Amino acid sequence: MRIPGLELEFDRLPAPLPIWRARVDADAWQVAARAVAAGGGRLVALWGADTGWREAGGFVVCAAYALADGLAWLELPLAADAPAYPDLSAQFPCAVRMQRAAADLLGIVAIGARDTRPWLDHGAWPADRFPLHEQEPEDAAGERRKVIDYPFVRVAGDGVHEIPVGPVHAGIIEPGHFRFSVVGEKVLRLEQRLGYTHKGIEKRFTQLAPLDAHRLAGRVSGDSTVAYAWAYCMALEAAAGCAITPRAGSLRALLLERERVANHLGDLGALGNDAALTFGLAQFSRLREDWLRVSKEVFGHRLMMDSVVPGGTACDVDGAAAQRMRDQCEAALIEVSELRSIYDEHAGLQDRFMGTGHVSAELAAELGLTGLAARASGLAIDLRSDHPWPPYDTLSVTAATHRAGDVAARVAVRFVELFESLRLIRDLLAALPPGEHRSAVSLPAGATFGAGWVEGWRGEVFVALELDGDADGHRIRRCHCHDPSWQNWPVLEHAVIGNIVPDFPLINKSFNLSYSGHDL
Amino acid sequence: MWKILRQIGRTGIRSEAVPAYDDALRVEAERIQRDLLATLGRALAIRHVDAGSCNGCELEIHALDNPYYNLEGLGIRFVASPRHADLLLVTGPVSRNMELALGRTYEATPAPKLVVAVGDCGRDGGIFGTCYATCGGVASVLPVDIVVPGCPPAPIEILRGILTAVRRGRPAQSAPQHPT
Numbered sequence A: 001m002r003i004p005g006l007e008l009e010f011d012r013l014p015a016p017l018p019i020w021r022a023r024v025d026a027d028a029w030q031v032a033a034r035a036v037a038a039g040g041g042r043l044v045a046l047w048g049a050d051t052g053w054r055e056a057g058g059f060v061v062c063a064a065y066a067l068a069d070g071l072a073w074l075e076l077p078l079a080a081d082a083p084a085y086p087d088l089s090a091q092f093p094c095a096v097r098m099q100r101a102a103a104d105l106l107g108i109v110a111i112g113a114r115d116t117r118p119w120l121d122h123g124a125w126p127a128d129r130f131p132l133h134e135q136e137p138e139d140a141a142g143e144r145r146k147v148i149d150y151p152f153v154r155v156a157g158d159g160v161h162e163i164p165v166g167p168v169h170a171g172i173i174e175p176g177h178f179r180f181s182v183v184g185e186k187v188l189r190l191e192q193r194l195g196y197t198h199k200g201i202e203k204r205f206t207q208l209a210p211l212d213a214h215r216l217a218g219r220v221s222g223d224s225t226v227a228y229a230w231a232y233c234m235a236l237e238a239a240a241g242c243a244i245t246p247r248a249g250s251l252r253a254l255l256l257e258r259e260r261v262a263n264h265l266g267d268l269g270a271l272g273n274d275a276a277l278t279f280g281l282a283q284f285s286r287l288r289e290d291w292l293r294v295s296k297e298v299f300g301h302r303l304m305m306d307s308v309v310p311g312g313t314a315c316d317v318d319g320a321a322a323q324r325m326r327d328q329c330e331a332a333l334i335e336v337s338e339l340r341s342i343y344d345e346h347a348g349l350q351d352r353f354m355g356t357g358h359v360s361a362e363l364a365a366e367l368g369l370t371g372l373a374a375r376a377s378g379l380a381i382d383l384r385s386d387h388p389w390p391p392y393d394t395l396s397v398t399a400a401t402h403r404a405g406d407v408a409a410r411v412a413v414r415f416v417e418l419f420e421s422l423r424l425i426r427d428l429l430a431a432l433p434p435g436e437h438r439s440a441v442s443l444p445a446g447a448t449f450g451a452g453w454v455e456g457w458r459g460e461v462f463v464a465l466e467l468d469g470d471a472d473g474h475r476i477r478r479c480h481c482h483d484p485s486w487q488n489w490p491v492l493e494h495a496v497i498g499n500i501v502p503d504f505p506l507i508n509k510s511f512n513l514s515y516s517g518h519d520l
Numbered sequence B: 001m002w003k004i005l006r007q008i009g010r011t012g013i014r015s016e017a018v019p020a021y022d023d024a025l026r027v028e029a030e031r032i033q034r035d036l037l038a039t040l041g042r043a044l045a046i047r048h049v050d051a052g053s054c055n056g057c058e059l060e061i062h063a064l065d066n067p068y069y070n071l072e073g074l075g076i077r078f079v080a081s082p083r084h085a086d087l088l089l090v091t092g093p094v095s096r097n098m099e100l101a102l103g104r105t106y107e108a109t110p111a112p113k114l115v116v117a118v119g120d121c122g123r124d125g126g127i128f129g130t131c132y133a134t135c136g137g138v139a140s141v142l143p144v145d146i147v148v149p150g151c152p153p154a155p156i157e158i159l160r161g162i163l164t165a166v167r168r169g170r171p172a173q174s175a176p177q178h179p180t
Helices: A026-038 A095-106 A201-205 A222-240 A246-274 A278-299 A319-345 A347-353 A361-367 A371-376 A407-430 A485-495 A501-511 B002-011 B019-039 B056-063 B096-108 B119-124 B155-168
Strands: A019-023 A042-050 A059-067 A070-078 A084-086 A109-111 A160-165 A177-183 A186-193 A448-455 A460-467 A476-482 B044-050 B076-078 B087-091 B114-118 B146-148
Touching: A019 A448, A026 A042, A026 A059, A026 A070, A026 A084, A042 A095, A042 A460, A042 A476, A059 A460, A070 A084, A070 A448, A095 A109, A095 A485, A177 A501, A186 A485, A186 A501, A201 A476, A222 A246, A222 A448, A222 A460, A222 A476, A222 B056, A246 A278, A246 A319, A246 A407, A246 A501, A278 A319, A278 B002, A278 B056, A319 A347, A319 A407, A319 B002, A347 A407, A347 A501, A361 A485, A371 A407, A371 A485, A407 A501, A485 A501, B044 B056, B044 B096, B044 B155, B056 B087, B056 B119, B056 B155, B087 B096, B087 B119, B087 B155, B114 B119, B114 B155, B119 B146, B146 B155
Parallel strands: A019 A070, A084 A109, B044 B076, B044 B087, B087 B114, B114 B146
Antiparallel strands: A042 A059, A059 A070, A160 A177, A177 A186, A448 A460, A460 A476
């Protein structure tokens, strides 16, 4: 691992993907940001930590960059009296909200940042308290402040008016606020305000035992429970220096691909529905229900929560269960192929899909769009093919890409990925390695780090973990979970510009971003 | 259009009609419909509010709308405004950032109204507990009629919870105090 222009001493973490860690100073922090941006790298995550437990009175800010040869986790120590670091938003616009969140939770600020409005802090806790400070009492509720009147950016001009939506939405979806500035039906600007589902997950991690906390990771965003549990367990196993068996790896991939199929089935139905083809919703929601029922039969949980556990998986798959899943893949392949041709040939549906919510490849790259949505805008980013870790190293996954960048492209990518996941499930089941599905994880004697990086159905999920050693009871000191929605929410604001208000639900659904995974 | 009709024809009516899965559910569904008609004699309108959930419960509430459960066929439907609702279906540990919006949604719902808290988090905060950012279970903010435990509860359990709330029917009462 090397960042051009810098001589950093990277430590490689013992994770199945190439993840490297280094400490930097403020100059190197900025040089690295410029070099990564110039080299086409991505900012995966930015977060802060109170590291008073490992060095006197300190805070750090961390950045995780995705580069051609892996992930670089950079840590910049900050001054205790005035913890501040150079702003990254000039190189990486997606850093803005992450920096605002770090300021709310830790009081560390980005020098030179233009947008310093609170983000996760809606006034629910006292202004002088920072929830992730080490000395903060664990269950501190504190005095609620007056509700903050959030300063939305106003659009002025003849005939411009605002449509405020949320946090309680009209459908069965998560809460968030959208402020549209429109002329007639045309959207001039959308500004999001999120943070409504902030429930203190990162603080909660520090109260749980490392071997139990995969359950919390699996509830950061329920639709990505497998991706998060795997990323957390990968981080824990890297910190502990434990490897999992090949069978455990294959079972985890099986779970992850089943999660991808379940979500794509749900989204394809909902996208048809949002374009007034209720037939699509009925068909795909039926297939999704069939899918979840088999998950319940085989893994004991419809969404496969708590199926990925430290050291492997909670349960094994026997011959009958494997056959059950193979049969289901065959049936799903036939049905989804038929539905795809119906979607493709449906003029009314395609009229709503094509050209709607367009994101060009240039904009996608500039704003750091990631995951499924990025692939639909021509960016071939997929950890399963970029850094194929076991068992993906033997499965030759091809990233499904599309050049159009509109709703139609995001639908098409879902279809292609769905078929690819069905293929992967069949291949995984055909060659399940023998052996145990779970091995023991012994926590490390000394304080240590770990990281996990997994391509969930929505995009890359990243977990950074810091553990105490024996002497301090193996506490989790910091566990940062990063959802790809952080990158993709701001791009949605751009995708709707110039579209009509009634197309917003369709565009929004085509991204299907997580509120909970973002708000933590 | 031909392909759509063919697919519909091939699929058939799946609502509680697949013996491998649905014998038990069919009994349940018929009983639910009888109870609903006896109690309400009209449709039940539900307003869902996510007050901070991980979205797992939302996935299972969505599943209630699939052909297997055929919720609308039972006379139950989700509505877009609390002003149209008889029942609030609330998920999540109530985050402090949603406390106000949840209270206002309750106030906007005409009496008599019912509240069903869904999931382990809706019951008592679940794995998230009560902390600087959450108030815990839904009952810490609203008067709750029924709690459906589970993480997340299966769709049929959510349906059972909704039904149970309806059968218990509660007289109108004054709204609790909320922060403004």
